[in-house]
Amino acid sequence: MSTIVRVDGLVKHYDGVAAVDGLDLQVEEGEIFGLVGPNGAGKTTTLRILATLLEPTAGEAEIAGLSVRRNPAAVRRVLGFMPDVFGVYDDMKVWEYLDFFGRCYGLSADRRRRMIGDLLELVDLADKRDAYVAELSRGMQQRLCLAHALVHDPAVLLLDEPASGLDPRARVELRELLRELRSLGKTILISSHILPELEELCSSIAIIDHGRVLAQGRVAEIEARLRLGSVLRIRTVGGLPTAEEARAWFAEQPAVAAAELLPDGTIELGFTGDDAAAADLLAAAVGAGHRIATFARAASDLEELFLQVTANGLPGGAIGGDR
Amino acid sequence: MTSLTLPGSALRRAAPFAGAFAGIVAIGTKELRGRMRGRRAFVVLTVYLALLALFGWMVYLMNERTVVSYLGTAAFASAQIGREIFKALLILETVLVVFLAPSFTAGAISLEREKQTLDLLAVTPISSLAIVLGKLASALAYLFLLIVASIPLMAIVFVFGGVAPDDVVRGYLVLATTAVGLGSVGLFFSALARRTQAATVLTYFTVLALTAGTTFVFAFWSIMASSGSSSLALRPRPSCRSPTSGGARRPPSCG
16 A cells, blocks of 8 residues: 555644644555544645645645645546535536536546446435435535545545534445445545544544644554553542652552653553553552542543543653654 | 657647636536526516517607608608617617626626535636636626527618618627626626625626716716817806707706
8 A cells, every 4th residue: 555645744824823733644545544633723724735725835745646736737636525614506406416527527428427327326316316406405415515526536535524514324324435435445534523433434543733743543553552551540638748659659660651740639640551450550559558539541542532632732652643 | 750749749738728618618508507497597588578579669659750750751761760779779788788797797706605616616627717717608698698589679670771780780799798898897806706795796886887987987078178178167157148059958047
């Protein structure tokens, strides 16, 4: 597999405010790649730069080896884009809608006819061929918009928040559809501010905040690293002096990589052991006379990682965007 | 080998134009599909022609009374009626074009922006030029349909005489040029303004300046030029014996 989307040190300023601030990404061919981050993290800006709709202030972005700055016309032929908010030409019929975009890509009449049939079958709108676009439900319009991004059979799909505004059933259908597209060999770059939405679907993710990548890698890889570098939060009874005492004790234990006392009295441990090791640690601490009020492992799913990473930066440097 | 490379390079040079043309066709087809869908476009065309015919007939009746009563020969009167009908129909069509051409284009691009469809277009390889030309062509196509459909009606002036075929051709050329020009004004503001409302206001303001404004300036200029630095303007009341005012147009106060 080779890298099909490459973003190097991308910067985009709006009136002096950095929306994207030195962002790096590599997406392998055939992946479903998730861009996760809170609202305003720079996901949409990044996707719009990749879609040749925005000029970057600095940095470089390439799709299939083509620069979005120097060769936008060629880039447009290899990518399909679905924006986060989009309108539809509601005075058109479904097949006319796809026919129009087929014409925009200069497809022959014969190829357009075949493409319309295939795509409507793919997005499950074949029975709506002659319906007006305005009559479709939101989920159907979303699927039609996805179909429109596929008329020229692009290698890369950029989908900005495709599941927003969809009901759960439509979300499941969309997820199935994206899996099917992946099996057809498409590379899909998808953004969301809701992590669980991507966790199941994506092979790799990048966590973005303030215009930078905080963590990037395969989903399993990131989870494994997180488990290795999980955080234990401990509160003791008796105020800061006893907490400092406890911190010093914990720092000397095996499996504890780092021990830090926060100003509010919470001890945070960089812990490298599994659940059994954590139980042993707790027993030893109680045996050593420390009065433990809470002893909790930070949840080890990606949601928690996401919250940690976007709120405090990387926990103990355990996760790095070092690919 | 040179004979092989030559067509290749010519083709490559022609490719952008072919692409632009395909884009214009794509946009034009889409726009016209929307505009001509259903019965509306044809009902509008029919009503328009009926009103135009009614107007022409009324002008004919009016002129029949006035012209025939004080002009000598029947042939001369007929030619006079022909000229009057031609003038009236052409003025009416010009007014229609002045109002309709900008209204067809003033929303062409700003509506895409408002309905958030412009991004979808912008990521296709279609060029901005093709979008603009396609929009203009489709907006004007319907207007040209209205104009062309009035030609048979206009041809009735040949029954009366007084108007040569080349007069009619010239009249329609001016009409078409006006449509393209004012349609372009609307399209310009549609691309410039963020909202259709603003684009429409700016468009009609400009059209007003181009029509009424230039007429006023022309009138102002010709009067200033012909009267020169006459001391007439300094007099408090217009003279009753002014050589330009005919007997019938004498102000009532001059008794």
